[in-house]
Amino acid sequence: MKNSTIRSFSSTSFWFDNLDPPPSSFPSLEGDHSYDVVVIGGGFTGLSTAIALRERNIRVAVVEKGLAGSGASGRNSGHVGCSLGMLPLLTYKNFGEERTQQLSRVVNKAVDNVAYMIEQGGVDCDYNQCGNIMAAVSRGEENSKIEKYAALFEKMGIENELLDERALQRKGIPECVVQAAHWKKGGVINPAKYARCLTKIALEKGVDLFENSEVESVVPGKKVLIKTGKGRVSCHHCVLATNAYSGELGFLKQKIIPMSVSVFVSDPLTPEQRSRLDWYGGEGITTAHMALENIRLTADNRVLIGSKSARLGFGNSQPRPNDSLTFSKLNTVFRDRLPELNDVNIDVGWTGRVAISSDGVPSIGTLSKHNNIYYGVGYSGHGIAMASNAGNVIAQLICQEDLEDAGILVDRKSLPVPPEPFRWLVGRSVMAAMRRIDKKTDRHAQLERQARM
Numbered sequence: 001m002k003n004s005t006i007r008s009f010s011s012t013s014f015w016f017d018n019l020d021p022p023p024s025s026f027p028s029l030e031g032d033h034s035y036d037v038v039v040i041g042g043g044f045t046g047l048s049t050a051i052a053l054r055e056r057n058i059r060v061a062v063v064e065k066g067l068a069g070s071g072a073s074g075r076n077s078g079h080v081g082c083s084l085g086m087l088p089l090l091t092y093k094n095f096g097e098e099r100t101q102q103l104s105r106v107v108n109k110a111v112d113n114v115a116y117m118i119e120q121g122g123v124d125c126d127y128n129q130c131g132n133i134m135a136a137v138s139r140g141e142e143n144s145k146i147e148k149y150a151a152l153f154e155k156m157g158i159e160n161e162l163l164d165e166r167a168l169q170r171k172g173i174p175e176c177v178v179q180a181a182h183w184k185k186g187g188v189i190n191p192a193k194y195a196r197c198l199t200k201i202a203l204e205k206g207v208d209l210f211e212n213s214e215v216e217s218v219v220p221g222k223k224v225l226i227k228t229g230k231g232r233v234s235c236h237h238c239v240l241a242t243n244a245y246s247g248e249l250g251f252l253k254q255k256i257i258p259m260s261v262s263v264f265v266s267d268p269l270t271p272e273q274r275s276r277l278d279w280y281g282g283e284g285i286t287t288a289h290m291a292l293e294n295i296r297l298t299a300d301n302r303v304l305i306g307s308k309s310a311r312l313g314f315g316n317s318q319p320r321p322n323d324s325l326t327f328s329k330l331n332t333v334f335r336d337r338l339p340e341l342n343d344v345n346i347d348v349g350w351t352g353r354v355a356i357s358s359d360g361v362p363s364i365g366t367l368s369k370h371n372n373i374y375y376g377v378g379y380s381g382h383g384i385a386m387a388s389n390a391g392n393v394i395a396q397l398i399c400q401e402d403l404e405d406a407g408i409l410v411d412r413k414s415l416p417v418p419p420e421p422f423r424w425l426v427g428r429s430v431m432a433a434m435r436r437i438d439k440k441t442d443r444h445a446q447l448e449r450q451a452r453m
């Protein structure tokens with residue numbers, strides 16, 4: 001039975017809706033306040049920044065428009081991995097050997113930091129440290145891409161292993177994968193539980209959290225003034241931890257392209273359905289497509305399928321969140337990659353926003369004449385580790401400490417994102433070109449599968 005019907009859509013995510021106990025909201029910002037630092041946005045970037053600042057005894061508040069973790073941080077697919085940007089070969093070309101090595105040290109540290117934060121917070125985040133594999137679903141070009149990536153990552157000090165067909169079989173990786181590189185560090189996590197973990201640490205350290213408080217304006221000056229519907233807060237330093245939402249506040253439009261990405265989870269697999277897949281380690285899978293597909297199991301044995309078809313809005317507008325064409329493409333991924341689960345239905349779908357930077361590498365820096373507005377953005381779909389480590393870097397910047405290797409991310413000169421309508425036109429043509437290449441890959445994969453049967 002190939003049922004493509006999604007039972008329901010979540011306005012946040014399956015993860016967020018199933019937090020136990022459900023999130024209780026903190027007071028909203030009302031009246032006049034003053035802090036040393038105000039962080040706008042309560043996702044991984046904002047929470048990690050607030051934690052790092054409290055560790056330096058700085059008075060800090062987080063002002064969040066919804067609930068902490070309800071942005072991309074609580075909606076993502078949960079693959080924690082070492083990423084050298086969205087397009088690692090491009091990163092290497094742009095950065096050169098030495099700076100890519102430097103980035104790789106930052107990335108390794110960021111992934112280690114996830115486990116460290118979970119230990120510190122003492123919250124079970126269903127973190128399976130099984131690593132992630134980058135998978136080819138057809139031979140030929142895909143294979144050589146995987147080999148190039150594996151060689152680059154190895155050279156840059158990111159541990160990985162090439163898996164041929166026999167090695168894949170030993171691990172019981174689904175049959176759609178014909179070759180892969182296994183990145184051993186990281187794994188798969190429940191991102192909403194991880195956001196809860198960071199929120200808990202932040203509160204324990206004395207961060208003031210204001211929820212349901214949308215910041216309407218940020219007035220730069222020697223002291224920055226932040227206004228919400230019912231409150232105002234002045235501060236010496238302000239941090240924009242609003243990632244893909246930053247353009248709505250009038251900031252960082254030249255740094256990032258916000259895009260919508262969708263995900264769904266299936267019904268929990270019955271023991272019999274689970275036994276049809278070996279997949280002993282439960283490694284996260286991302287394919288080597290231009291627009292990657294991601295496939296993983298959740299702690300309660302559901303299949304999660306995501307990405308594939310990111311969508312671009314015009315200006316500050318975002319495409320409709322849960323459109324049927326996107327979910328039908330995700331359903332095709334599910335049915336093509338895991339035909340052994342053809343009788344499994346899809347349960348919940350949802351959509352979130354990612355911020356893509358022009359070179360696919362995150363960007364941290366300072367804005368305004370007074371150099372007292374900071375930002376951390378552009379994780380380009382790989383932000384669990386990098387965003388939750390960004391706070392350390394932003395705190396070091398504010399406190400004028402040595403940034404060490406993380407200096408590679410700070411005040412980088414990258415190609416500016418063009419204004420509308422050029423951004424939209426260029427974005428659409430790049431995406432169409434990527435789709436054409438991916439269609440070819442999928443055609444090959446299908447022919448190879450038919451030949452195997």
Ligand SMILES: Cc1cc2nc3c(=O)[nH]c(=O)nc-3n(C[C@H](O)[C@H](O)[C@H](O)COP(=O)(O)OP(=O)(O)OC[C@H]3O[C@@H](n4cnc5c(N)ncnc54)[C@H](O)[C@@H]3O)c2cc1C
Pocket residue numbers: 040041042043044045046063064065066067068069070071072073074075076077078079080081213214215216241242243244245246249261262263294306351352353354376377379380381382383384385387
């Ligand atoms: C569907 C999806 C799948 C993904 N999969 C992965 C993955 O598998 N692995 C990975 O590493 N990364 C993944 N990502 C990316 C990752 O989730 C992000 O890079 C990361 O969460 C960014 O964290 P952040 O704190 O910077 O942004 P966010 O979590 O988006 O936080 C920004 C916060 O700012 C708040 N905000 C916005 N405007 C205002 C305002 N005016 N006033 C007050 N608050 C405001 C928002 O409500 C939000 O909570 C995925 C993202 C999505 C959407």
